[in-house]
Amino acid sequence: MNPTYDEILKANTLRGNVIRKTPLIHSPTFSDLTNSEIFLKEEFRQKTGSFKIRGAYYKIKSLSDDEKKHGVVAASAGNHAQGVALASSLENISCTIVMPKNASPAKVAATRGYGANVILEGVNYDESYSKAKEISESTGAALIQAFDDPQIIAAQGVIGLEILEDLPDVEEIYLPIGGGGLAAGTVIAIKEKNPNIKVIGVQSKSFPSMYESVKQNTRTLTGGERTIADGISVKMPGEITFNIIKELMDEIVLVDDDEITKAMFLLMERMKFVVEPAGAVGLAYLLSKKPSPGKKVVAVLAGGNVDMYLLGQIVDKGLAAMSRLLKLSVLLPDRPGAFKEIVDIITLANANIVEVVHDRLSSDVNAGSASVTLNLETQGKEQAQSLIKSLEEKNVKFKLLT
Template sequence: MAVPQVTYDDVVAARELLKGVAVQTPVLHSRVLSEAVGGPVHLKCENIQRAGSFKIRGAYVRIARLSDDERARGVVAASAGNHAQGVALGSTLLGAKSTVYMPEGAPLPKVEATRAYGADVVFAGHTVDLALQAAQEHADRTGAVFIHPFDHSDVVAGQGTIGLEVLEQLPEAATIVLPIGGGGLAAGVALAVKSLRPGIRVIGVQAERAAAYPESLAAGHPVMVEPASTMADGIAVGRPGALPFELIHYLVDRVVTVSEESLSRALLLCLERSKLLVEPAGVAGVAALLDQPHAFDPPVVAVVSGGNIDPLLLARVLRHGLAAAGRYLAFRIRLTDRPGALAALLHRLAELGVNVLDVVHERVGSRLHLDEVEVLLQLETRGPRHCDEVLAALRRDGHKLLFS
C-alpha cells in the first residue's frame, strides 16, 4: 500500500492559510456524556464553524492553492450540502466562480445557503456519488477545476487543522471520535494528532445504512456500496476516497456504525442537554458514545462536524429521537362502551402526568364484544421510567393493554 501524499507539515501549512478564514471552534464539556462514559467527554463544535460545518477548512485550502489561471477558469464541486457551502464561500472569498452539483432532494436550506454564498447550483442524480460524476463531467467539458469533497491532499490537510486545535484545547485527550463519509475529516485529524501523539486513539463512525468503510477496510481497498436512505445525508458516501482510505487504513484505530435511532437520540441529546443545533451526520460520534459508552477511553473528544439541518427534517428527527429515548408511548386499551368511559380514562392519564398526543376511538371490530370499544393512544411521557409507571398504574386499575 502506497504511502499517502499528505504530511503533518501540510496540515500546519493549511492552518496558516486558514488564519482569518476558519474559526477556532470551542471544545465544550458534556456532563451527561461524561457520566455515561465514566470520564471527561468534550464536544468539538464545528457546527458553529463558518458556513455551518468543518468543510470550509478543506475547501478554502484547496481553492487558495490554485494558480491564478486555474481560479480564473472557475471551480466545480459536488455535495449534499456542507462541502457545497464550503466551496461556495471559499470561492467567493478568493474571487473564483463556482458551480456546485447537488443530489436531487438535497435539503432546501443547504441549497439556498449554497446559492447565497455565491455558487450556481445544478441538480444531478439522487446520491452524492452521481452528483460527483456529473461534476467531474462538467470539469472535463468546461475546464473548471474540480474540488473533490474529500479525495485530495489539500482538502485532507485543511480538515486536519481540527486535530491541531483539539490537542491545543485538550492536550490530555485520549480518544477522538468523529464522523466518516468519504473520509477526509477522519484522515486529516488522524494524521495531525498521531503525528504529535502516536498513542491517541481515533475512532470513525458511519451511519449503518451508508457504511462503505467497514467493507473497504476488510477488503484492503475502497469498495463501492449502495447507500440506503439515511437521515445522515452528509456522510452518505458509497465509496471511500483513495487518499483518505490510505490514511484511515494506517492511522484510524476503529470504524463503527450507528443506527438511525442512535443518530436521532444523539441529536436530541445535543439539543436538550448541550444546547447545540446539529445535523444528523454531525452527531455520529455522539451516537457511538451513547451506544457503547465504555468502549471509548476518556478523556474523549467527539467532533460535532456540522449544524446545517433542514427545519422539517429536524422536526421529524426530534419525534424519532423522542420515541427512541422512550419519551413516546403508544398502546391500545379496551373500555366498556358506556358514556364517560373515555373521559374517565383521559382524566386518569392526566393524573399520571402524561400528555395525550392522539386518540383513535374504534367502536366496531371483529375482536370487540358488543359492549366494548378500543382506544388507540399516543402519549408523551418524561422518559422510560415514567412509561413503566404509567403502564403499571393502568394495569393496577384493571385495564388490559395491547401493543402492536
C-alpha cells in the same frame, strides 16, 4: 499523493480570518453518562455550519490565477456544496454546484445564497458527480473533490492541531467517517505529534464503507440502506483517504440511527446544541457503548446543518426512546363515558395528554367500537410503566405504538 504533516501546517497558516478555531469544551453531563472525561469539538459552529469550509477554502485559495479564471465546480448534496460556494465567493471566482434533484430545498437555497450557480441533476451523489465532471471537462473549471484530495485532507487535519493545542493530554478522539477526508487529515496531525493517542472513526451501520474496506484490505463498495446520517452516506471511500486510514487509524466502529437520534436529542436538551446526524455519530458511540472509562476523550461534532422537518422527528423519537413520550392505541366500546374512564386512569398516573385521534370508520375497527390513539407525555420510564400497569389492571385493550 498523500498529504503530509507539513501540508497541514501550511493549511493552518493560510486560514486567515475566514476559518474559525472552533471551541473545545468539557461536558460534565456527557462525562457522567459515559464515565469518561468528554470534550466536545464544536465544528458545527464553523462558517457554513460544518468543517467542510476548511478544505474547500484551502483548496480554492491554492488554485493558480489561471485556474481561478475558469472557476470551480463541485458535486454535493449539502455541506461540501456550501463550503465550496462560500470559499469561491470569498475569492471572487465563479462557482457551479451540481446537487441531486432530491436535495434538501433549504440546502439548495443556502448554497445559492453563498453565490453559487446551482444545477439540479441526478437522483444521487454519483449522478451529480458525473455531471460536475462533465462540466469541468467542457469548461476547464477546477473540480473540487469532497474528500479524496491531498489539500482538502490537509486542511481538515488542522482540526487535529487545534485539539492538541487545547487539550495536549487527550487520550482518545472519536470522529465521523464518510469518504474519509476529516478522519484522514486529523489522524495524520494527531499521530505525527503523539502516536499514543487513539483515533477512532465512526460510521453509520447503513453505510460501513470504510469499515468494510479496512476489514477486507481493499476499497469495498457497500451500504445503501436508508439512514438519517446522510452526510456520511458514502458507498465507496476515497482512494487516498482509505490508504491513510488503513495505515494510521486505530479502530473504526459503527452506530445505528437510534443511537444517533438519542445523541442528537441529548445534545439539544442538555447542551442546547443543534448537531446534524453525521456530526453526532462520535458522541452517539460514546453514549451507547461507554468504551473509555476514566479517559480524556474528544468527540468531534462535525456539522450542524439539520433539516427542520427531521429535527421535529428527532425530538419526538428522542422523547419516545426515553419513555417520555408514550403513544398507544386503545380499543373502546362506542358508548358515552368510555373515553372518560381512560382519561381518569391517565390523570391518576399524572401523565399529560398531548394528542388524541378518535377513529370509528377504519376497516379494522368493529361496529360498536372506537379506536383512540393517544400521545402522552410522561416524566420517564418509571411513570410510563406505572401507567401501562394501571391500564392492564383495568383490563383496557391497548397496543403500544412506541
